[in-house]
Amino acid sequence: MESFKKIKSIVTPLDKVNVDTDQIIPKQFLKLVQKTGFGQYLFYDWRFENGTKPREDFVLNSSKYYDSKILLTRDNFGCGSSREHAAWALLDYGFRVVIAPSFADIFYNNCFKNGILPIMLDSQSVEKLFNNSSEIEVDLLHQTITTDDIVIPFEIESHRKKTLLEGLDDIAVTLQYEDKITMYEKSKPKL
Amino acid sequence: MGMNITEKILARASGKTSLTTDDVVFVNVDKVMIHDVSGPGVIAVFEKLKKQGMKIDKLWDPSKVWVAEDHFVPSADKISAQNIVLLTNFTKEFGISKHFKYGMGQYGICHTLSHEEAMVLPGEVYVGGDSHTNTTGALGAFAAGLGHTDVAYVLLNGKIWFKIPPTIYFKLNGKLPNHVMAKDFILKIIGDIGNDGAAYKTMQFGGSGVSEMSIEERLTLTNMTTEAGAKSGIIEPDQKLRDYLSARGATKYNEVHGDQDAQYEKLYEYEASELEPTVAKPFSPENISVARDLSSIELDKAYIGSCTGAKLEDLRAVAKILKGRHVKIRTEILPAAISIFKKAMDEGLLKIFMDAGVMVGPPTCGACCGAHMGVLAKDEVCISTTNRNFPGRMGHLESKTYLASPLVAAASAVTGKITDPRDLK
Numbered sequence: 001m002e003s004f005k006k007i008k009s010i011v012t013p014l015d016k017v018n019v020d021t022d023q024i025i026p027k028q029f030l031k032l033v034q035k036t037g038f039g040q041y042l043f044y045d046w047r048f049e050n051g052t053k054p055r056e057d058f059v060l061n062s063s064k065y066y067d068s069k070i071l072l073t074r075d076n077f078g079c080g081s082s083r084e085h086a087a088w089a090l091l092d093y094g095f096r097v098v099i100a101p102s103f104a105d106i107f108y109n110n111c112f113k114n115g116i117l118p119i120m121l122d123s124q125s126v127e128k129l130f131n132n133s134s135e136i137e138v139d140l141l142h143q144t145i146t147t148d149d150i151v152i153p154f155e156i157e158s159h160r161k162k163t164l165l166e167g168l169d170d171i172a173v174t175l176q177y178e179d180k181i182t183m184y185e186k187s188k189p190k191l
Numbered sequence: 192m193g194m195n196i197t198e199k200i201l202a203r204a205s206g207k208t209s210l211t212t213d214d215v216v217f218v219n220v221d222k223v224m225i226h227d228v229s230g231p232g233v234i235a236v237f238e239k240l241k242k243q244g245m246k247i248d249k250l251w252d253p254s255k256v257w258v259a260e261d262h263f264v265p266s267a268d269k270i271s272a273q274n275i276v277l278l279t280n281f282t283k284e285f286g287i288s289k290h291f292k293y294g295m296g297q298y299g300i301c302h303t304l305s306h307e308e309a310m311v312l313p314g315e316v317y318v319g320g321d322s323h324t325n326t327t328g329a330l331g332a333f334a335a336g337l338g339h340t341d342v343a344y345v346l347l348n349g350k351i352w353f354k355i356p357p358t359i360y361f362k363l364n365g366k367l368p369n370h371v372m373a374k375d376f377i378l379k380i381i382g383d384i385g386n387d388g389a390a391y392k393t394m395q396f397g398g399s400g401v402s403e404m405s406i407e408e409r410l411t412l413t414n415m416t417t418e419a420g421a422k423s424g425i426i427e428p429d430q431k432l433r434d435y436l437s438a439r440g441a442t443k444y445n446e447v448h449g450d451q452d453a454q455y456e457k458l459y460e461y462e463a464s465e466l467e468p469t470v471a472k473p474f475s476p477e478n479i480s481v482a483r484d485l486s487s488i489e490l491d492k493a494y495i496g497s498c499t500g501a502k503l504e505d506l507r508a509v510a511k512i513l514k515g516r517h518v519k520i521r522t523e524i525l526p527a528a529i530s531i532f533k534k535a536m537d538e539g540l541l542k543i544f545m546d547a548g549v550m551v552g553p554p555t556c557g558a559c560c561g562a563h564m565g566v567l568a569k570d571e572v573c574i575s576t577t578n579r580n581f582p583g584r585m586g587h588l589e590s591k592t593y594l595a596s597p598l599v600a601a602a603s604a605v606t607g608k609i610t611d612p613r614d615l616k
Binding site for chain 1: 228229231232234235236238239240245262263268270271274277320321322324336337338339340341343344347386387390391420422475560561562579581582583584588
């Protein structure tokens with residue numbers, strides 16, 4: 001997993017509440033068995049008309065946001081199905097940060113497993129970011145979001161922060177202790 | 192200070208004598224489930240780890256893992272057929288014997304198998320690669336859905352960490368009237384608290400109304416806790432549960448009950464006699480209305496299926512309405528597991544359905560998640576016993592799904608409009 005320290009980017013404003021994982025990555029793509037390549041299908045039905053023609057009125061199709069690494073959205077982002085493909089698709093498309101007033105639990109967890117930083121902010125701060133059109137900087141170490149005029153602090157659990165900063169997923173964290181686990185297993189009587 | 196059932200289960204599973212809301216604990220998992228979407232997802236995670244040099248040649252305990260085929264069976268196309276092969280090879284490679292295969296006796300929707308086959312027992316910690324894993328909490332277990340990486344982690348280590356969720360208690364006073372089902376009750380709750388009203392919380396159900404409910408009805412309550420954003424849903428074990436499990440060969444388990452002075456974050460109280468047949472309008476389960484207020488909505492289809500709405504009692508409720516009547520719109524009934532299909536056949540329900548003009552199909556998640564087998568076209572309107580109605584959930588992005596109880600769905604199938612079962616002539 002890629003580590004996360006600081007990201008400076010323009011923000012893609014997705015002004016919708018309750019975006020469920022089937023909007024993020026529709027069910028027909030769940031059959032694909034790899035962790036990469038889902039970016040092309042991100043927000044598929046919103047991005048494309050009949051699966052081919054880009055919809056001009058959808059924010060991701062505006063050239064202004066092509067290089068954006070930060071997605072800004074509304075309440076309860078990632079609700080619905082537990083499919084981790086939603087996090088895989090966001091990452092593959094290029095998003096490393098998702099900012100919202102609230103997230104659905106399983107999606108929120110899945111982000112951390114894949115090197116995406118989900119940031120929960122109060123609605124007022126989210127509103128300020130929706131009104132900001134220039135680049136912002138997200139600094140995980142100092143837990144701040146900096147725009148041209150303001151600095152917004154954000155909360156994150158310390159162990160999640162550590163794993164993101166170091167680029168470790170839980171399995172990798174366990175691997176750090178592999179020697180100790182092996183020793184323990186050897187010392188255990190066989191059942 | 193006393194602990195509630197969820198805290199006590201998680202304390203036991205983490206070797207602690209006491210804990211409280213927001214504590215983070217590393218718990219031993221008793222059972223884990225994967226299906227034909229999360230299974231290949233987990234395999235993808237394993238493949239990536241192997242590429243990074245990790246050796247994966249055994250699971251923590253294959254006897255505690257079970258596998259369902261439900262989302263894309265009968266195989267919807269070449270890729271989904273391939274995924275079943277992948278899943279089969281996986282279970283062979285790692286020695287998982289509990290694989291419920293399509294076309295080989297018992298199979299069905301994962302959450303239905305969890306109770307039909309007593310795969311999960313009271314007091315256990317159960318995790319699954321599906322958001323509706325919460326369903327099984329009605330068996331007095333801690334049951335929660337996880338993403339693929341987390342499931343992969345559990346498969347390798349048998350443990351996972353949880354932050355102890357606060358519990359909201361929903362108390363139902365009195366027995367539900369005949370025309371009201373558990374589905375109406377849970378839709379009403381979601382309407383009241385909103386679709387993130389229980390985010391990272393446990394929803395516990397109790398009171399005389401829940402004691403009166405059958406186990407299958409209780410499973411409808413816990414199933415839809417996911418639609419309020421809950422981490423888990425749970426109901427304390429009682430004699431009805433013991434009888435239900437014993438009929439399925441499970442008699443040995445360690446029940447857990449909350450303490451008398453257990454703490455709950457909030458209490459909601461409902462009077463059963465005041466509840467009405469309730470429908471969730473597009474495009475969210477929180478968007479509720481009483482069925483009678485929607486009697487002008489014309490429908491194209493009725494869908495009676497899924498882990499939420501195709502258990503045996505759901506089918507009995509539908510049969511009660513359809514007996515001697517004909518459907519006016521195309522109607523599909525897909526029992527949620529083969530065991531239920533068989534019981535419905537033995538009880539003569541399938542004949543009632545087919546005499547009414549209904550199409551009876553095999554167990555599958557199928558059109559509930561818009562995958563295959565009866566998905567909706569643009570602008571089509573469906574009444575469904577399923578659990579979600581987000582845009583495009585059952586097919587085209589511009590199709591519409593109304594969520595309802597089996598009684599309301601069946602009554603609506605007869606009239607072609609959304610119908611309160613009391614108003615059926």
